[in-house]
Structure formats: C-alpha cells, structure tokens
Amino acid sequence: MRCPKCLADDTKVIDSREAEEGTTIRRRRSCVACxxxxxxxxxxxxxxxxxxxxxGQREPFDRSKLVAGVTAACKGRPVTTEQIDHLGEAVEDEVRLQGPEVPAQLIGVEVLDRLRRLDEVAYLRFASVYKGFDAAADFQRELVLLKKLQES
Ligand SMILES: [Zn+2]
Incomplete structure (x- = not known):
C-alpha cells in the first residue's frame, strides 16, 4: 500500500476493524518512511x-497451523494463549494484504517480527525450526539483529 503523502511503498497496518456490519474492513495504516x-x-x-x-508446493493458508507452530515455540515461556492468538490474527491480516498468493517465507518473517517482541527464547526457537530459515547465514543474521536490539 502506497503512502498518499510521500508515495513510499512501505506502510504498516496499525489497526484493523470491521465496519458496515462486517462487510468492510477498516484499516489504520502508518507510513514507515514519513x-x-x-x-x-x-x-x-x-x-x-x-x-x-x-x-513450489501450494497449500491454503491455515491460521490454526501457524498458531500451533508459535504455541510450540512458546512452550514453557511467559506468553499467553491470547497473545499467540493475537499474533496469528496480525500475521494473517498482514499477509492477506499481499495475497492471494504469499510465499511461506513471508509468513515466517512476519511471525518472527512479532515473536521477537513477545519473547526472545520463543523467537529463537521458532527461527531455528522455521523451514525457510534454516540457512545458517539467515539464522546468524537474525542473532546479530537480536543482539543489536538487546543493546539498544
Ligand atoms: Zn509517507
């Protein structure tokens, strides 16, 4: 979605809710650039x-599958079911905007982006089992990023 002000391509959904008795979704967006x-x-x-x-295989998006993966990563961690459900919704919201076909890797990145803010251990667990993320270089990059975030 293009920002109407500065025309940057990078905008984030900050809130989405149903309007007109559920037939329309109203999204509040924020431009990452301006x-x-x-x-x-x-x-x-x-x-x-x-x-x-x-x-190259295709399959229908299944939020419950995503939630199950995140739940497994959060086992024994101080993350509530509600937080995980909310994460699932937010990720679905975000990837639907890129649909109707999305690479699995994009979903993984969206999950990781949110999981990092919830719990670092769960984040690293998810990153390590996530299929599109098994290249050692990717994982190393994430660790460096996480370290930077901890320091800031
Ligand atoms: Zn802008």
Missing amino acids: THRFTTYERAEEVPLTVVKSN
Missing part, C-alpha cells in the same frame, strides 16, 4: 489465501 497515518477500506470478501512453499 509516519503519515491514513485509513483504507477493504471489502471483506472471502478471498482464498494460498501459501507457496519454497519447493
């Missing part, structure tokens, strides 16, 4: 969302 905030409306048609795996 922080301009604006609202978009989207028809809530049930558009199927397809996940394209790194081997």
Whole structure:
C-alpha cells in the first residue's frame, strides 16, 4: 500500500476493524518512511489465501497451523494463549494484504517480527525450526539483529 503523502511503498497496518456490519474492513495504516497515518477500506470478501512453499508446493493458508507452530515455540515461556492468538490474527491480516498468493517465507518473517517482541527464547526457537530459515547465514543474521536490539 502506497503512502498518499510521500508515495513510499512501505506502510504498516496499525489497526484493523470491521465496519458496515462486517462487510468492510477498516484499516489504520502508518507510513514507515514519513509516519503519515491514513485509513483504507477493504471489502471483506472471502478471498482464498494460498501459501507457496519454497519447493513450489501450494497449500491454503491455515491460521490454526501457524498458531500451533508459535504455541510450540512458546512452550514453557511467559506468553499467553491470547497473545499467540493475537499474533496469528496480525500475521494473517498482514499477509492477506499481499495475497492471494504469499510465499511461506513471508509468513515466517512476519511471525518472527512479532515473536521477537513477545519473547526472545520463543523467537529463537521458532527461527531455528522455521523451514525457510534454516540457512545458517539467515539464522546468524537474525542473532546479530537480536543482539543489536538487546543493546539498544
Ligand atoms: Zn509517507
């Protein structure tokens, strides 16, 4: 979604809610470049969302599967079911905007982005089991990033 003010391509959804009795989704967005905030409306048609795996296989997006993966990573960690559910919703919201076909890697990155803010141990567990992320270089990059965040 392009920012109407500075035309940057990088905007983040900061809030989304149903409007007009659930037929429309109202999204509050923020431009990453200039922080301009604006609202978009989207028809809530049930558009199927397809996940394209790194081997080219396609499968329908399944939020419960995603939530199960995150739940496993959060085992024994101080993360509530509600936080995990919310993460699942936020990730689905975000990837639907990129649909109808999204690479599995994008979903993984969106999960990691949010999990990092919830719990570092869960984040590293998820990163290490995440299939599109098993290249040692990627993992190393994430560790460096995490270390930077801890220091800041
Ligand atoms: Zn902008």
